[in-house]
Amino acid sequence: MNLTRVEKSRITEVDFENIPFGKVFTDHMFVMNYRNGSWDDGEILPFKDLSLNPATMALHYGQAIFEGMKAELSAEGEALMFRPELNAERFNRSADRMCMPTVPVEKYITSIKEVVDLDRAWIPTKEGSCLYIRPFMFASSPYIGVKESEEYKFVIFCCPVGPYYSKPVSVFIEDTYARACKGGVGFAKAAGNYGGSLYPARLAKELGYDQVLWTDAVEHEYVQEIGTMNVFFVLDGKIVTPATNDNILEGTTRKTVIELYAKEGRTVEERPISVTELVEAYEAGKLEDAWGCGTAAAIIPMAALGNRKIRMELKPAEERSEWKKIKETLISYKRGQVEDTNNWLLRF
Numbered sequence: 106m107n108l109t110r111v112e113k114s115r116i117t118e119v120d121f122e123n124i125p126f127g128k129v130f131t132d133h134m135f136v137m138n139y140r141n142g143s144w145d146d147g148e149i150l151p152f153k154d155l156s157l158n159p160a161t162m163a164l165h166y167g168q169a170i171f172e173g174m175k176a177e178l179s180a181e182g183e184a185l186m187f188r189p190e191l192n193a194e195r196f197n198r199s200a201d202r203m204c205m206p207t208v209p210v211e212k213y214i215t216s217i218k219e220v221v222d223l224d225r226a227w228i229p230t231k232e233g234s235c236l237y238i239r240p241f242m243f244a245s246s247p248y249i250g251v252k253e254s255e256e257y258k259f260v261i262f263c264c265p266v267g268p269y270y271s272k273p274v275s276v277f278i279e280d281t282y283a284r285a286c287k288g289g290v291g292f293a294k295a296a297g298n299y300g301g302s303l304y305p306a307r308l309a310k311e312l313g314y315d316q317v318l319w320t321d322a323v324e325h326e327y328v329q330e331i332g333t334m335n336v337f338f339v340l341d342g343k344i345v346t347p348a349t350n351d352n353i354l355e356g357t358t359r360k361t362v363i364e365l366y367a368k369e370g371r372t373v374e375e376r377p378i379s380v381t382e383l384v385e386a387y388e389a390g391k392l393e394d395a396w397g398c399g400t401a402a403a404i405i406p407m408a409a410l411g412n413r414k415i416r417m418e419l420k421p422a423e424e425r426s427e428w429k430k431i432k433e434t435l436i437s438y439k440r441g442q443v444e445d446t447n448n449w450l451l452r453f
């Protein structure tokens with residue numbers, strides 16, 4: 106693989122005590138091109154603008170997918186990544202659905218490792234900070250007309266990010282719009298899913314909520330996920346999460362939370378969860394906890410959920426123990442503070 110280093114690192118320009126999320130980029134990026142039915146070897150080069158033909162197909166017809174991953178620094182100074190193969194596999198499921206070429210899992214992971222290793226001085230050391238990694242792919246053929254592109258670009262770049270502080274979220278139970286539907290692309294991390302979510306999110310904010318709790322597109326009765334996080338509830342002592350289907354993005358964090366509970370001998374019920382069931386549990390005083398989970402924020406407790414008819418306030422998050430316990434457990438695994446018997450960590 107070709108490597109062109111920056112002449113002068115920009116790292117000295119960054120205030121690591123105060124990093125704005127998603128706006129600071131490390132020195133290098135990885136770019137690999139798909140042409141004539143195969144990927145080239147890819148190259149690492151200085152982070153810079155891409156130059157694109159205005160007819161670049163992704164900009165018109167939306168063949169574009171991405172992933173979100175993190176690298177942290179261990180106490181011993183190793184870079185740690187959590188279950189990167191799950192992201193690689195999901196990336197390829199997204200690619201298949203969007204008629205895009207897959208990237209061999211091994212190539213996907215080694216390419217990330219090489220960029221992160223080269224820019225490892227950029228991994229923030231402050232507690233809770235990390236390097237956010239954004240692999241993505243888009244249709245790069247210049248062509249006007251809806252069809253599968255012939256050329257694609259796979260790019261990886263990284264952003265140092267500060268501790269993700271977020272207050273408990275209040276969520277609007279969506280009753281009009283949908284993020285995903287049966288037969289659609291909700292299970293893929295496809296760019297258009299996020300463009301389509303902005304308008305309902307804006308309306309939810311106008312109604313006094315932080316985020317949207319997505320529901321099924323037909324009846325708006327079965328809950329799916331919160332914004333870009335999977336969702337868990339504790340109802341009468343039972344932990345429940347919506348069963349995944351083609352409407353729901355299967356999160357690495359979701360999967361890990363379920364597996365961590367299994368280690369403790371607790372079962373997470375993966376099944377349809379209706380708004381009616383949540384309201385009934387709330388009214389019976391049995392909606393004990395609720396949280397969203399994803400790579401960016403790990404776990405964020407829910408403060409309230411509601412729609413135009415009802416607003417259900419949960420007990421204050423600091424007085425609830427479930428979300429806190431699972432968050433601590435999850436973070437201790439991600440930081441390598443617990444013996445890695447599952448081989449979840451990639452260390453380098």
Ligand SMILES: *Cc1c(COP(=O)(O)O)cnc(C)c1O
Pocket residue numbers: 173294330332333334335354355356357358359398399400401
């Ligand atoms: C990325 C994402 C998640 C969380 O997935 P993780 O792998 O846990 O980061 C959940 N829902 C949506 C819609 C997402 O885009």
